[in-house]
Amino acid sequence: MLVGKRARKLTGKNIFLMTAKLQRAEQKSEILIKPNIFALPNQTSILFGLVVLALLGALVIGSIGRSPVLIWPLTLSLFLLTLRAFLSAPERHMKRNGLKPASTEFDDLMQTITKLASTSPLVLSLVPKLLVHDQTIGIFTFGTLRHWYIAINRSDAQRLQNDLQNPVLSKVAEDVLIHEFYHFKTGDFWQMSYGEELLRWTLILTGWFIVFLLGFGFLLIIAGKDILESNPSAILAQIVGLPPETNDTLLKLFPSSSEMEALRREAAGINLGLAVNFVMSAFLPFVLISGVLWFFYWPKFWRLRELYADAGVVHTRGEALSIVPNIMAIPLAYLRADTLQRIAQTKSTESIISKWWYRVRHPRKYHYSPLMRLKCIAEPKLVFGSWVDTAVLLGTLTLLLDILLVSPLTLLWVGQWPMHFTTIVIFVTVSLNLIPVLVQGQSGWSYMIKSVTLIVGLRFIWLLISLALLFSLFFFFPAFLSDILASGVASTAHFAGYSTDLAFDDLSEFVFRASILNLAQVFIVFMTLLLSLTVMITILQRMLTWYSFPQAKHRLIKVAYWSIAIATFGLGFTVLPLSTVLLLGTEILHQPVVLILASAGVLVMTGSLMLFLKTHRQYSSRCLQCGTAISGSYTLGKSCPACDEVLNPWLIAEYKL
Amino acid sequence: MTQHKSLSGWLTLLGWGLILLDGLLIFFVPESALTTLPRGFVFVGWLILTSLLAVSWLTFAYRSHFQSWLGWIFSLSLMVISFFFTMGITLQIPSRLSLFFAILVFPASWLLFLSTIILLWHRDVGLLFLSWIPVLYVWSAFLAWRYQGNLIELWLSNLNQADGSSPLWWFSTLFCLSSCVLPIAVISFLGHTVRLLVREFRQD
Numbered sequence: 001m002l003v004g005k006r007a008r009k010l011t012g013k014n015i016f017l018m019t020a021k022l023q024r025a026e027q028k029s030e031i032l033i034k035p036n037i038f039a040l041p042n043q044t045s046i047l048f049g050l051v052v053l054a055l056l057g058a059l060v061i062g063s064i065g066r067s068p069v070l071i072w073p074l075t076l077s078l079f080l081l082t083l084r085a086f087l088s089a090p091e092r093h094m095k096r097n098g099l100k101p102a103s104t105e106f107d108d109l110m111q112t113i114t115k116l117a118s119t120s121p122l123v124l125s126l127v128p129k130l131l132v133h134d135q136t137i138g139i140f141t142f143g144t145l146r147h148w149y150i151a152i153n154r155s156d157a158q159r160l161q162n163d164l165q166n167p168v169l170s171k172v173a174e175d176v177l178i179h180e181f182y183h184f185k186t187g188d189f190w191q192m193s194y195g196e197e198l199l200r201w202t203l204i205l206t207g208w209f210i211v212f213l214l215g216f217g218f219l220l221i222i223a224g225k226d227i228l229e230s231n232p233s234a235i236l237a238q239i240v241g242l243p244p245e246t247n248d249t250l251l252k253l254f255p256s257s258s259e260m261e262a263l264r265r266e267a268a269g270i271n272l273g274l275a276v277n278f279v280m281s282a283f284l285p286f287v288l289i290s291g292v293l294w295f296f297y298w299p300k301f302w303r304l305r306e307l308y309a310d311a312g313v314v315h316t317r318g319e320a321l322s323i324v325p326n327i328m329a330i331p332l333a334y335l336r337a338d339t340l341q342r343i344a345q346t347k348s349t350e351s352i353i354s355k356w357w358y359r360v361r362h363p364r365k366y367h368y369s370p371l372m373r374l375k376c377i378a379e380p381k382l383v384f385g386s387w388v389d390t391a392v393l394l395g396t397l398t399l400l401l402d403i404l405l406v407s408p409l410t411l412l413w414v415g416q417w418p419m420h421f422t423t424i425v426i427f428v429t430v431s432l433n434l435i436p437v438l439v440q441g442q443s444g445w446s447y448m449i450k451s452v453t454l455i456v457g458l459r460f461i462w463l464l465i466s467l468a469l470l471f472s473l474f475f476f477f478p479a480f481l482s483d484i485l486a487s488g489v490a491s492t493a494h495f496a497g498y499s500t501d502l503a504f505d506d507l508s509e510f511v512f513r514a515s516i517l518n519l520a521q522v523f524i525v526f527m528t529l530l531l532s533l534t535v536m537i538t539i540l541q542r543m544l545t546w547y548s549f550p551q552a553k554h555r556l557i558k559v560a561y562w563s564i565a566i567a568t569f570g571l572g573f574t575v576l577p578l579s580t581v582l583l584l585g586t587e588i589l590h591q592p593v594v595l596i597l598a599s600a601g602v603l604v605m606t607g608s609l610m611l612f613l614k615t616h617r618q619y620s621s622r623c624l625q626c627g628t629a630i631s632g633s634y635t636l637g638k639s640c641p642a643c644d645e646v647l648n649p650w651l652i653a654e655y656k657l
Numbered sequence: 658m659t660q661h662k663s664l665s666g667w668l669t670l671l672g673w674g675l676i677l678l679d680g681l682l683i684f685f686v687p688e689s690a691l692t693t694l695p696r697g698f699v700f701v702g703w704l705i706l707t708s709l710l711a712v713s714w715l716t717f718a719y720r721s722h723f724q725s726w727l728g729w730i731f732s733l734s735l736m737v738i739s740f741f742f743t744m745g746i747t748l749q750i751p752s753r754l755s756l757f758f759a760i761l762v763f764p765a766s767w768l769l770f771l772s773t774i775i776l777l778w779h780r781d782v783g784l785l786f787l788s789w790i791p792v793l794y795v796w797s798a799f800l801a802w803r804y805q806g807n808l809i810e811l812w813l814s815n816l817n818q819a820d821g822s823s824p825l826w827w828f829s830t831l832f833c834l835s836s837c838v839l840p841i842a843v844i845s846f847l848g849h850t851v852r853l854l855v856r857e858f859r860q861d
Contacts, residue, residue: 081784084850084853087856088849091781144857145857146857147856147857211796212791215792215796216795219795222799223799223808226807227809230807235809239813
């Protein structure tokens with residue numbers, strides 16, 4: 001989008017800014033309006049949140065609901081061990097890569113780091129420590145919440161230090177450092193570390209549980225039979241020289257004959273196949289899904305964070321062209337003066353297939369292709385991805401969640417609250433992604449309808465495939481289906497203690513009821529999402545017109561986050577329970593806790609809506625500078641018709657291409 | 658410094674000397690010293706005490722070798738071998754070899770204990786022991802039950818056996834291993850956790 005040169009109102013505070021702008025405007029006749037990606041929801045944080053939620057959320061649900069095995073120790077262990085591994089990660093990094101604190105040899109470099117860390121607009125809360133190594137890997141950042149490190153190869157550090165002394169090259173060296181600093185500024189360094197530890201520990205812990213429980217189960221089965229059939233008196237008689245009184249005392253420690261008989265009957269009911277099936281179906285999904293997240297989702301996180309770091313350098317310098325070669329190692333000669341502008345103005349010709357093919361060919365690459373990185377600097381909205389990207393990511397993730405949530409550990413909870421978890425995840429993520437869409441003046445409705453349709457559509461296709469398989473078996477191989485259900489669904493429930501009846505007497509009732517419930521669920525989830533996101537779009541659109549809101553630069557996005565949080569609260573505690581009652585006809589609303597939370601949801605939403613309307617009346621559609629009423633919805637770069645003051649200026653990235 | 662070094666060197670020499678002396682005593686002491694009760698008691702007491710003292714000093718002197726897994730695996734192997742030749746198979750001929758391995762159980766277990774302390778002091782791997790030793794117990798018990806039969810019966814029938822050998826020698830080894838390792842692993846895990854937390858909250 002191109003707009004003409006604008007003049008700012010001549011107030012004292014604006015004179016300096018305006019002069020600088022005029023100087024730049026003299027050099028360029030027009031500027032591109034680009035969204036400030038740092039003022040909008042951070043995509044790496046959203047992706048991090050989704051991965052954490054997928055794994056920890058599923059376990060938390062298993063812990064709060066009724067579960068056949070005590071799952072909360074696993075949840076607590078996973079949380080604490082991940083946290084512990086996260087805290088110890090820097091130590092392991094240092095040991096593995098032979099990282100050492102930089103000696104006085106690199107004093108100049110360290111001084112530059114200290115100076116740059118406090119340079120506006122960067123201003124880091126901590127100064128990262130410099131570590132050097134002799135490995136072939138280049139510069140990278142890592143750390144915990146309170147300890148930040150930049151690691152660099154010794155020869156690179158030497159070169160960087162020399163470049164800093166050179167007036168021609170010092171800017172290049174500084175740009176490299178600023179790029180790394182933005183990993184700290186956005187917080188992606190700790191998210192990456194925590195996320196990787198979470199994925200690693202999910203694999204380790206669930207793997208351990210499988211190995212241990214299988215061994216324990218086998219032992220119980222093989223030893224339990226022998227133990228239960230043994231005679232305590234005969235056992236004690238074998239111990240030579242045991243005094244009679246000790247013998248009597250020891251005999252009392254064994255269960256009585258009637259208790260032994262009851263235990264024998266219980267043990268006879270245990271089926272080894274069912275035990276193995278239960279353990280595998282309870283824990284294997286976690287192993288598989290953490291593997292999928294690691295291989296397919298996490299690389300996106302690595303690449304996205306680099307886009308933010310690139311953008312950080314450009315934001316700090318206020319221009320892009322001379323920065324690009326420094327941070328991407330692309331020779332300046334390669335770029336013509338108008339390369340970035342041409343990229344920004346050219347519609348993307350890279351198809352989804354070619355984008356995915358690049359990702360398949362470079363699965364573990366830390367950076368997007370140089371072209372993509374250039375495009376994201378020229379056109380920052382690309383960082384947010386298209387609606388297809390978001391929908392495919394969310395759709396596949398919710399499918400994975402569906403698989404996770406039907407494990408025996410969470411089956412009962414999901415049976416009671418079938419739509420909650422995934423609906424809330426979709427709602428929050430789409431709402432957050434709607435903010436940049438609305439800021440750029442694009443149609444939120446179109447984005448929302450297309451995204452929700454594709455996300456729910458993916459689940460629907462999966463459901464249709466499952467139902468087609470179910471019906472095929474029902475009509476052509478009913479006995480086989482009955483066996484599968486008995487050994488799959490029912491045996492899990494039986495082994496978990498939910499059901500003692502393994503037979504599926506009325507197969508048709510089960511098949512039809514399950515189909516209708518699942519199909520109805522898809523429809524209800526779709527409608528609930530459409531309605532709640534419609535409300536969200538209305539709220540966010542209006543919020544963006546609060547031009548006179550005090551300290552809007554810092555507070556407006558927080559208000560948006562709070563609105564999403566409150567809407568999620570209402571959705572989770574009021575709307576979805578009512579939908580569940582409609583779907584299942586259960587009497588969950590008779591439960592006092594559910595009723596209290598549903599009422600709380602109504603109260604919170606009503607109170608928040610009143611507060612929102614009051615604030616909206618007070619601050620909306622009025623210029624902060626001259627108080628003139630401004631009509632229409634907000635679009636990026638919109639300005640006051642009276643004083644030409646740019647509205648919501650912090651949402652615009654101020655750098656030239 | 659030089660004085661310390663020379664003292665340390667002398668003590669190391671003394672440690673090796675004691676071990677050599679104990680070995681020689683086991684193989685060359687007259688039969689009567691072993692079979693006569695008060696003298697046999699003193700003799701065995703001497704062997705255990707001196708070997709423990711020697712192992713303590715030598716482990717300290719060669720502590721850098723025990724900071725890695727290799728040192729720990731060496732200690733574990735020594736302990737398993739000593740248990741195997743003491744309880745796993747009965748060494749009647751020569752009987753001195755049997756005594757040698759029986760005595761070796763004490764310094765080998767002590768060595769494992771000390772090397773675990775050193776390893777866990779330098780490496781935060783306590784959780785590894787805490788998690789895998791129970792798995793080792795469960796699976797070895799299951800496999801033993803499968804291939805050796807009823808373990809309780811085996812244990813009871815073995816209680817009254819005179820030669821001291823046992824088909825459950827692996828269980829004694831495992832028990833000794835877990836007794837040496839698990840308490841230190843718990844302490845190490847908690848200690849390293851506290852250290853990590855303190856380091857995180859301390860701004861240096």
